[in-house]
Amino acid sequence: MxxxxxxxxxxxxxxxxxxxxxxxxxxxxxxxxxxxxxxxxxxxxxxxxxxxxxxxxxxxxxxxxxxxxxxxxxxxxxxxxxxxxxxxxxxxxxxxxxxxxxxxxxxxxxxxxxxxxxxLDPYRPLSGSEDVKPLRVQVVGFDWKWLFIYPDQGIATVNELVVPVHRPLALKLTSASVMQGFFIPALGSQIDVMNRMVTQLHLEADNQGEFPGKNMQYNGKGFHHQHFVARVVDDSAFQNFVTRTRESGMTLGPRVFDRLMAQNTGRALVQSLEAPGADNATHEGDRRLRFGHLPANLFDDIVEHATPDWSSIKSGGTRNDASSSPEARP
Amino acid sequence: MTHWADWMLGRLDWSALPFWDAIVDPTTKNIVNAIIASGAGAMVILGGLIVVGVLTWTRRWRWLWREWLTSPDHKKIGIMFIAIALVMLARAVIEAVFMRLQQAFGLDGGFLTADHFGQLFTTHGTIMVFFMAMPFLTGIINYVMPLQIGARDLSFPVMNSISLGLTAAGAAIVMVSLMLAPFSTGGWSGYPSFTESAANPGAGVDYWIWAVTLSTLSSTLTGINFAVTIYKQRAPGMSWLRLPLFTWTALCTSILMIFGMPPLTVATALLALDRYLDFHFFTADLGGNMMNYINLFWAFGHPEVYILILPAFGIFSEIFSTFSGKKLYGYGALVIATLAIAVLSFTVWLHHFFTMGQSAHINAIFGIATMLIGIPTGVKIYDWMLTMFRGRIRFSVPMIYAIGFIMLFVIGGLTGIILAVPSVDYQIHNSLFLVAHFHNMLIPGLLFGMLGGTNLWFSKAFGFRLEERWGRRAACCWIVGFMLAFFPLYALGVLGMPRRSVAFFEPAYLPWTVAAMVGAVIILVAMLCLLIQLWVSVRDRHANRVPGGDPWDGRSLEWSVSSPPPEYNFPVIPEVHSRDAYMRQKETGGGAHPRPDDYEDIEMPANSAMGPIFAITGFLLAFGLTWYQWWLVVAAGVAALIALIARGYVRDTTRLIPAAEVRRQHEAWLATLASLTPVTRADEQSAANRGLPASPIEGAVQ
Known part of the structure; x- marks a missing residue:
């Protein structure tokens, strides 16, 4: 049609x-x-x-x-x-x-x-150019950083949205804090994210590259630091990213979650979790964390103000939830 | 002892001092911010001391009380409203310059703390809307509208004084927040849940709530007052379609005030219940929903936009026809357009939050409704152009503002249409594009209108004209400064820069923020020019006197009386036979200033202390609520209530001016008129202009 x-x-x-x-x-x-x-x-x-x-x-x-x-x-x-x-x-x-x-x-x-x-309704799913299923990502706005949960891949990132090129994106968004606005200007529309509510956004990238994303709705003194990067890569690089994150990503346990809920910037979050590898970052957007293990239904629990089901974390063994090292980037 | 102090001071303590952060944590940035904040506070204190000193030195306290503060005269109340507006304008412009300076240095830093910047954009917006624009337009309508419809005062003169008192109290609350900080950082719209106590427990949001509440109550009362006056107090013969266009816009604005202000009073009251009594109207949990606040806020906010712009449209209509020496083109269409805008303004509020996730159909419908407003507005613009067509355009200061307005306003209209398309709005919502757009409507629209109106009617109020040269410089600086300050923000918005960012990390933004800073400095120069204009005008007032009362060859009734008009406006209530009532009087043989056969005693409202009482109790109530000083809240509330009840027992509410006195004053003015030499429009801006135009038949407007 x-x-x-x-x-x-x-x-x-x-x-x-x-x-x-x-x-x-x-x-x-x-x-x-x-x-x-x-x-x-x-x-x-x-x-x-x-x-x-x-x-x-x-x-x-x-x-x-x-x-x-x-x-x-x-x-x-x-x-x-x-x-x-x-x-x-x-x-x-x-x-x-x-x-x-x-x-x-x-x-x-x-x-x-x-x-x-x-x-261009942001709620309208994009069919994509080929017969591919959209990539589902759940976005949570915190003060003052973004958490991206990949429910189908079982991984999550902070301040970094890695997506394959030419594959439609289906985002569900909420806020763990006050109202915020999720926006990647080079890709398309912005949408408000609100506590206890879920909004939707559908995007697609035609080109590979790194595109800045941000919060548009003032939410306090760290507002201007609330940047992230949308990294559009080819399919194999994306698979690589998923595999490596699953293997060597940190665990999003109660301690990390408390740090996420606290008011801090991405930089401060990285520092407080003592994650190495972010020292050579040039600005806030480059400070990011990747999680290979997280509770099931974390997004829904955040929306419902429920305590995440920590027992559901499929831990990779003895990994402490904050001490593992971030993996190389795609 | 401590307990006693806690009880007295509530939660007010040393940390409220604007330099406290710098003492506790003396970093360079904190010290710089403390100096700026304390400097602002010191300027307010200094200004206050100078006023008190001058009043004491010249022994004018009694005069101030009797002639001004307790006066029910709509003309004096109007002037006091405008005085508040100008003081607040000065503060908010300086704040704007600081914000532009900050962003010009804002790549990776700048000199302001994020909190200070947040307070700056919140106070700037709150002041500009509630304590600059609203008092300014209220003041001008107050002064001019009764004169235009041939009335002696508003229908409710004491209520008018109370409106002034409430606005003054709100403005004072915002001013006090400079000395006893902080103010809110939630922006002028104060969206929860950011403004709920969970995210912002401090006094800042409470300052904002009570300042805005005082202002909205004041404006609701004002709206009722204006509307009733226009319905009931028109001179005989002043039928609806003979009303001057400014009065039409005043009527539409007051209707919008009556219906548009209460939603915000309700919204801030509910927010206060959330904050003070742990209700959950707008919180995230226990069934609260912040979307309800946003809807209520814009149910006020969008009509508010037209409350602000319609009186300016009315002023421009008067300016275009007066300074083109010509009848207004399309009077009927302009009236219909004004009414259409007023009605449509209630149907578009959702366009302020297209991005909140509602269905595309709803967005599209509200987007189209928004565009519909563009039709009557566009028609108005063309009506004004056709008013100039085949006219004789004189470039007096009001006309320069008007020409600047018409050219710049359509650009704001264009960007408004862009924002009205939901799918494009998704790219520029909450960006600096939006900031540029509404400043493009409010500076060339509202502010140029108010400044043009001030230049137009100043001589009516004070008996001498405002000086032209400095006036022109001010107008030109406003126009150039506006363009340089806000056109770059369009570019920044398209480049995705969010509003309300204290700093940014994208080098591509830098050239634009620097350009905007230069524009802001030019606007500051424009403010200085305005100040110099006022100074020079007062200094040369004897050379620029216009006792004849009609320096611009005016068309409506306010020009038919002396400058300044007598307290009772019209010695005899005029009879109206057509539109442009006074112009027709001048053109037909009847004479511009007929000598009445008979004079009657005139009953005028007596002075009342209700205005000052409500100003003081309103201020103390708001202050006590902000700092949790409950004894003060109770005391001020009880005092206001007692005053209100006591007012019901006052019997001497009017004062009679005997016919003989009216006759004496009017005869004296007619004698003055007889001694004046009529001038043609060629001498309009010279000292020869004493307010008596040569008859149009002999070529006054050629």
């Missing part, structure tokens, strides 16, 4: 060169794609395309004001010789134009908004 994203995806045919130029100009100094103007997935690309359409349509009403106002104030300035009609105050024709054109523009905008909003 005709995919609703299809007509939004084919933006290259229309070549919104102005937006493209703007993208290069705006994000020229950036190492990693930090914005949807440099989209790395179909959602962000469609959003950029929509932005261009909306600017174009709205300009029909806005540009005449910007062009005609200077002309009016020059032509009809005090002392000029142009026509002066102090008692003229209505024209049927002018009124039809100034009501009619904005109405038509809003009708067009409404169509764009309606179709775009339904097509």
């Amino acid at each position: 005709f995919h609703p994203l299809f007509h939004l995806r084919t933006h290259s045919r229309y070549r919104h060169w102005s937006i493209g130029l703007l993208a290069i100009w705006l994000s020229g100094c950036s190492e990693h794609p930090i914005s949807f103007l440099d989209p790395q997935g179909p959602i962000a690309a469609a959003q950029r395309h929509q932005l261009g359409v909306i600017i174009g349509l709205t300009s029909i009403v806005v540009l005449p004001v910007l062009i005609l106002t200077p002309w009016l104030i020059v032509r009809y300035r005090y002392g000029s010789r142009s026509t002066y009609r102090p008692h003229w105050g209505f024209s049927k024709l002018a009124d039809i134009v100034i009501w009619g054109i904005p109405c038509l523009v809003v009708v067009a905008l409404a169509v764009v908004a309606w179709r775009g909003t339904l097509a």
Whole structure:
């Protein structure tokens, strides 16, 4: 069937060169794609395309004001010789134009908004380009770091979302603290995460790379440190990441969980867990932890404010829940 | 002894001092922040001492009490509202400059602590909305609207004084938080559960709750007062479709105040119940839901946007037609558009949280509803352009603000439409793009409107014109400063920079934050220009006097009386025969200032201390609640209640001005008028302009 994203995806045919130029100009100094103007997935690309359409349509009403106002104030300035009609105050024709054109523009905008909003609904699962099952990830916002749980793989990470390229992502999100906003600009939409509530977000990456992610909703003095990195890799690297994390990842036990629940940044968390290997990190986003052993249903327990079922941890033997060393990166 | 002190002071202790952190933990950053915070507190104390000193030195306490604080006169109350707005504007602009400075140095650090920055953006937003914009527009409507409809005062003059008192109390609470810190860091919208006691047990959020509560109560009363006045006090012949457009917008704004303010009063009251009495309206557990707060907040918040902008639209309508020397184009359409905006403003609140996870259909419908508001707003813009079309445009200060407004506002409209599309909003929500957008609506829209209105009506209130040159410099600095300060924020928002970030780690943001800082400094220069303009105007007041009362060849009734108008506004209530009532009077042979056959005694409201009493008790109540000083809460509450009951027993609520006195004053003014030389519009900005325009028939507006 005709995919609703299809007509939004084919933006290259229309070549919104102005937006493209703007993208290069705006994000020229950036190492990693930090914005949807440099989209790395179909959602962000469609959003950029929509932005261009909306600017174009709205300009029909806005540009005449910007062009005609200077002309009016020059032509009809005090002392000029142009026509002066102090008692003229209505024209049927002018009124039809100034009501009619904005109405038509809003009708067009409404169509764009309606179709775009339904097509890009963050709750709508993405079918993906091939017949692949979406990767499920559960996201928990803490003060001030992100926990990513891979329920099907039985692993978890902090401040690092590793995903395979071209595979749809199905995120379920909640907050263990106050309201936060989960956002990877280069991939697509942001969504609010709230305590005791679960929101959903579907994303997909077209390119490999490292894309910054962040919290958009102020949640205290560590807010600006609440960054993470979305690392998009190929399938084998992803499998490698999963295997290695299962084998050599830390255990997410009660001690780690208490540290997660406390107010701290990713950096402070790493330090408090005495995990080596993060010393050469350049900023907060690079400080991350990987867990190979965690309680079953951790996400649901966080949502329900229940104590995680620590006995369900399938421990890899004698591993202490904080002393194992992080593994090499993919 | 300690017990006694605890009982007196509640939870107020040494740590409330703004420099406490620097004493306990003297790091460089803490010391820098302590200096900034204490400096701000010291400036407030110094300002207060200077005012007290001057009043004592010139022995003006009694005069202040009798002529101003207890006056029920809508004109004086209006001026006091605007004075509060200007003081608060100065503070909030300085805070904005600090925030821009911080972000200009904010790559990996900066000089402000995260907590200090959080308090800055919270007080900046709270002040700008509740203690700058609201008092400013309330003051201007207060002053102008009764004059425009041919009334002698508002319907409820003492309630008006109480409104002023409540706003003053709220503003004072925000000011006191400089000396006895902290203020909330929850932003002007104060979303729970961040503002619940679990996450923020300190006094900051409580300061915010009570300051906002005082302000919303004040505005609800004001809305009722304005609406009733416009319904009931119009001069004979002033039918609905003869109302000046500013009065129309005042009516719509007051209706929005009546329906829009209570949701916030309720929301902050419920939040207070959560915080004080362990209720669970908005907590995460025990059945609470913070989404309810967010809905209530924006059920206020979106109408609030139009409460702020509609009076400015009204002012611009007056400015465009007055300074184009021409009838307003499309009066009927402008009235319909204003009403349409007022109604639609209640149907779009959800667009403030498209990202909260509701269904796409709901988002799409609210997005489209939002765009619908763009239609009447766009029509208004074109109506103003057509007002200039075939006019004779004079570039006086109000007109410069108006032209800046019309060009910049449409850009804000464009970005508003972008934000209204939910799927695109998912990319820019809570980013600096949003911050840029609403500043783009509120600075060129609201603030330019208020400043333009001040330049327009200042001479009416004080009898002399504001100086033009410094006024123009201020206007130009505002326009340029605004563009430089906020256009970069659009870029930053598109690049994904969240609002309310004290620091950032993305080098690509740096050039934009530096540019925005330069813009903020230019805005600070604009503030200085405004100050100099006021100073120069007062200094040269004798040269710029306009005893004739009509310096701009005005169109509505406020220009038909002397400047400043007599206490009773109109010696004889005028009869209205058309739109632009005063212009028609000037154009038809009847004469601009007919001599009435007869004068009557005029009954005016008597002074009342209710305003100051509510200001003081309101302030003490809020202060006591914030710091858990329960004795103060009880004492202030009981005092307010007693005052309210006692007011019911006051019998001398009016004062009679004898007809002979009215006659004497009016005859004196008519004699002054006869001595003035009419000027054409070419001499409008010169000292020759004494407020008597040459008759339009002889080419006053050519």
